[in-house]
Amino acid sequence: MRPRFRGQFGGKYKxxxxxxxxxxxxxxxxxxxxxxxGFDRFGRIVDQKWKDxxxxxxDRYQYGYDCDSNRLWRENVLTHSSTTNRFDEFYTYDGLxxxxxxxxxTLDDPPSAGILTKTFRQQWGLDQVGNWPTFKEGTGSxxxxxxxxxxxTVNEITGITGGDWIVPAYDARGNMTSGPxxxxxxxxxxxVYDAWNRxxxxxxxxxxxxxxxxxxxTGRRIRKLVGADPENPTATYDYYHNPAWQVLxxxxxxxxxxxxQFVWSLRYVHAPVLRWFDPxxxxxxxxxxxxxxxxxxxxxxxxxxxxxxxxxxxxxPYGKVTFRASDWSERSSSALLERHPLHRPxxxxxxxxxxxxxxxxxxxxxxxxxxxxxxxxxQPQPVPIRGGFAIGIH
Numbered sequence: 001m002r003p004r005f006r007g008q009f010g011g012k013y014k015x016x017x018x019x020x021x022x023x024x025x026x027x028x029x030x031x032x033x034x035x036x037x038g039f040d041r042f043g044r045i046v047d048q049k050w051k052d053x054x055x056x057x058x059d060r061y062q063y064g065y066d067c068d069s070n071r072l073w074r075e076n077v078l079t080h081s082s083t084t085n086r087f088d089e090f091y092t093y094d095g096l097x098x099x100x101x102x103x104x105x106t107l108d109d110p111p112s113a114g115i116l117t118k119t120f121r122q123q124w125g126l127d128q129v130g131n132w133p134t135f136k137e138g139t140g141s142x143x144x145x146x147x148x149x150x151x152x153t154v155n156e157i158t159g160i161t162g163g164d165w166i167v168p169a170y171d172a173r174g175n176m177t178s179g180p181x182x183x184x185x186x187x188x189x190x191x192v193y194d195a196w197n198r199x200x201x202x203x204x205x206x207x208x209x210x211x212x213x214x215x216x217x218t219g220r221r222i223r224k225l226v227g228a229d230p231e232n233p234t235a236t237y238d239y240y241h242n243p244a245w246q247v248l249x250x251x252x253x254x255x256x257x258x259x260x261q262f263v264w265s266l267r268y269v270h271a272p273v274l275r276w277f278d279p280x281x282x283x284x285x286x287x288x289x290x291x292x293x294x295x296x297x298x299x300x301x302x303x304x305x306x307x308x309x310x311x312x313x314x315x316x317p318y319g320k321v322t323f324r325a326s327d328w329s330e331r332s333s334s335a336l337l338e339r340h341p342l343h344r345p346x347x348x349x350x351x352x353x354x355x356x357x358x359x360x361x362x363x364x365x366x367x368x369x370x371x372x373x374x375x376x377x378x379q380p381q382p383v384p385i386r387g388g389f390a391i392g393i394h
Contacts (some may be wrong), residue, residue: 246262
């Protein structure tokens with residue numbers, strides 16, 4: 001099995017399992033000589049179209065932009081045949097081009113008119129430096145979460161009212177030492193850091209250890225020890241990187257056979273192409289899956305070697321993932337990935353927060369300062385599209 005690439009943003013980008021046999025193809029060209037239908041006149045991505053070997057569309061997103069090149073709307077084309085699962089989105093910005101509202105549901109015609117039928121929405125009230133004095137989340141008919149938040153002079157969260165969330169605490173360097181547990185924000189998670197501000201341990205509120213982490217001299221996480229006793233872990237994962245900090249291989253419990261191996265795209269450092277997965281590390285029946293992504297390089301679908309989608313993914317604006325079956329029905333967890341290489345983190349993190357370079361990103365409550373290397377709950381930043389490329393903290 002081998003990947004093949006045609007161009008970088010221009011033309012076609014192909015992932016192949018063998019010569020002449022396409023598994024998934026990202027096509028910006030779309031067959032019209034002298035034009036690229038996937039881009040507008042300003043080079044912004046307007047049509048992210050994935051096809052299988054029979055040219056059947058397996059994943060597709062279309063986009064519109066405002067005059068400042070902020071993404072105004074996103075149309076999830078394949079959900080148009082569904083009467084219950086529509087995942088179009090419409091975005092609203094303030095005068096500083098900061099995201100202040102997201103609506104999800106069915107786009108109106110024209111799309112610039114907004115969401116006609118809302119099923120999910122989020123709203124942020126931002127202060128001058130981008131902290132969230134208010135945050136709301138709800139369905140199309142009502143808010144299910146309404147919060148007010150306070151911050152100190154270094155933009156750390158000091159109070160959260162609404163939703164019974166745990167209020168974060170910090171050390172003198174700004175690392176979050178305790179705070180809302182990802183995916184369960186009414187429960188606390190404690191974090192321990194080394195002298196270089198790298199998170200070396202995550203604990204439950206009762207003090208029991210979730211996992212312990214080890215790093216190399218450059219700051220890359222190279223080992224994860226799962227369980228309450230690091231000297232006798234229930235599972236050990238060793239990660240092997242290339243110079244670009246991309247995880248190329250994972251070994252589990254010291255096995256001679258790789259647990260996971262990854263191939264990465266030339267288009268972007270956080271864009272995986274395929275994964276080989278050996279769940280029992282026996283060296284037999286290795287699974288192969290290919291990745292589709294949107295214009296933001298978020299992984300949106302996993303594709304089997306036959307070209308059929310086996311799992312899909314949707315995201316909140318700040319990166320919280322929802323796992324879905326190929327028909328877009330929701331799953332409580334991934335049926336295929338023990339660790340999920342989204343746009344933000346490299347593969348290898350499954351504790352509910354997103355590991356990204358030198359930062360751990362708890363998407364429920366906000367991101368972190370990428371210089372801090374730890375959970376800091378400072379100014380959160382979504383990753384919008386500008387000029388067709390992803391921007392934000394990298």
